[in-house]
Amino acid sequence: MRETAYAKINLALHVRRRREDGYHELETLFAFVDAGDELRAAPAGADRLRVTGEFAGTLSDPFGNIVAKALTSLPHGPGWDVLLDKRLPVAAGLGGGSADAGAVFRMVRDVHGLPEDWHARAARLGADVPACVESLACIGRGTGTELEPVANDLAGTPVLLVNPRIPLATGPVFQGWDGIDRGPMPQGDLRTIALEGRNDLEPPARALVPQIGDVLAALRNSGAWASRMSGSGATCFAVYDSPAQRDAAQAALPPAWWSLAGALR
Structure with a gap:
């Protein structure tokens, strides 16, 4: 198997x-x-x-x-x-x-x-x-x-995962959340939620691993139509209109960072 x-x-x-x-x-x-x-x-x-x-x-x-x-x-x-x-x-x-x-x-x-x-x-x-x-x-x-279930309009979309090779435990990130409810997740298909949503754990994660900000800055300047930290970090992702954009973004990353190029299922 x-x-x-x-x-x-x-x-x-x-x-x-x-x-x-x-x-x-x-x-x-x-x-x-x-x-x-x-x-x-x-x-x-x-x-x-x-x-x-x-x-x-x-x-x-x-x-x-x-x-x-x-x-x-x-x-x-x-x-x-x-x-x-x-x-x-x-x-x-x-x-x-x-x-x-x-x-x-x-x-x-x-x-x-x-x-x-x-x-x-x-x-x-x-x-x-x-x-x-x-x-x-x-x-x-x-x-x-x-x-x-959710309407999946992003299947096959090129995606790039990037991690600064710094492990980040989930517990301390949740403990650092400020307790403020910033509102519900938007409704709609994946693209809508990805564009209009947020990750409330990003601020406490960045306080623990400031390099997350460096990763996000690189991804936001790479031609992606959306980029964000995943989960409690420190991995960030970016989604692109074409595999060529994704691959060019990966090639421009610092060699010390871990990355994975793929597509959404």
């Missing part, structure tokens, strides 16, 4: 309030890029997880990896031998771990089918995991687990 763990971006992310349970009430527009980590799996006598790739060294505990937790949460026979090629940076606002878990759910679905409560099982692994199971554009509410 082979599956891509598609990189997640938030075309908009509106934080509405802090909840009594410690989480935040969100309105977000999930979109997915046609590239990401790669997973291969084969039936085995017991679960085994091996991690390779550029960012394998950032996963200090493979057995605590969300891939292992996803396997444990689903019926899949005696075990699977899984190889994770970690191509996406960790703690980067791309939902990399959640995307890996979503890929596991899809592989299990193809072989064994998913239990009726798969959504609840996915949500227990992380707020982004339910959206990452299908890895198609959708609106997320609540903590991000309450999903709604």
Whole structure:
């Protein structure tokens, strides 16, 4: 079995309030890029997880990896031998771990089918995991687990992801949110929401990693029709009218930054 763990971006992310349970009430527009980590799996006598790739060294505990937790949460026979090629940076606002878990759910679905409560099982692994199971554009509410379909007019749109190679944990970014509700996410198709929406986590993220401002400045001067930070950062994205514009923008980036050129699913 082979599956891509598609990189997640938030075309908009509106934080509405802090909840009594410690989480935040969100309105977000999930979109997915046609590239990401790669997973291969084969039936085995017991679960085994091996991690390779550029960012394998950032996963200090493979057995605590969300891939292992996803396997444990689903019926899949005696075990699977899984190889994770970690191509996406960790703690980067791309939902990399959640995307890996979503890929596991899809592989299990193809072989064994998913239990009726798969959504609840996915949500227990992380707020982004339910959206990452299908890895198609959708609106997320609540903590991000309450999903709604959305008219996807951006499938195939060229997109560029850029990260300054600085990991940024989600918790401190949410803690830095100023608590001001700046209004609901706009309604409409993906293009409308991407143009009129915002990311309320950008100011606290930039306070922690000022280099995010450098990335956004480069993208906003690259011919993109929209650019924004994704999730809690520090990855930013830009969307373009043509692959040539995207590729020229990528070629002009500082070589020290990580980047990924792709298209929206």
